[in-house]
Amino acid sequence: MDPMIAQLLTHNGTGPDLNQLLLQLLQNRLEQQAPDNPDQPLERSIGRLRRKNRLLRRRLLAANRFVEGLARLMGACPRCFGQDDDCPLCHGGGAPGSRQPATELAAWMQPALERLGYRLVPGEQLTGAGRAPESSN
Numbered sequence: 001m002d003p004m005i006a007q008l009l010t011h012n013g014t015g016p017d018l019n020q021l022l023l024q025l026l027q028n029r030l031e032q033q034a035p036d037n038p039d040q041p042l043e044r045s046i047g048r049l050r051r052k053n054r055l056l057r058r059r060l061l062a063a064n065r066f067v068e069g070l071a072r073l074m075g076a077c078p079r080c081f082g083q084d085d086d087c088p089l090c091h092g093g094g095a096p097g098s099r100q101p102a103t104e105l106a107a108w109m110q111p112a113l114e115r116l117g118y119r120l121v122p123g124e125q126l127t128g129a130g131r132a133p134e135s136s137n
């Protein structure tokens, strides 16, 4: 029997803390099942994974900030852009333009639209569901 398990089974409330014993037992087991590279101590692997985790969290936060900024610019739901009927913020109604877009949207979009052969021209206020009023002639 593993001496750690024996110590756990006979633990009488004195000596090492029970949680410490369990933690040590788990760590021993992890080290026994250790990585493909036995020369690399578990602590180094854990440290490397923690650094990777921090990096991924920073990248995720940056991506979330970017998407929220893009949604604000386009007047869309920052969580789903209107693509999710179960969205707690918009219930699927948050497509671009469903909210007031930022005034800098036109300047930001202009180069991309020009590459498609379009040109933004300031016009009259659109009415209805995003359509210009019908001409009467």
Ligand SMILES: [Zn+2]
Pocket: 077, 078, 079, 080, 081, 082, 083, 084, 087, 088, 089, 090, 091, 092, 093, 094
């Ligand atoms: Zn939404």
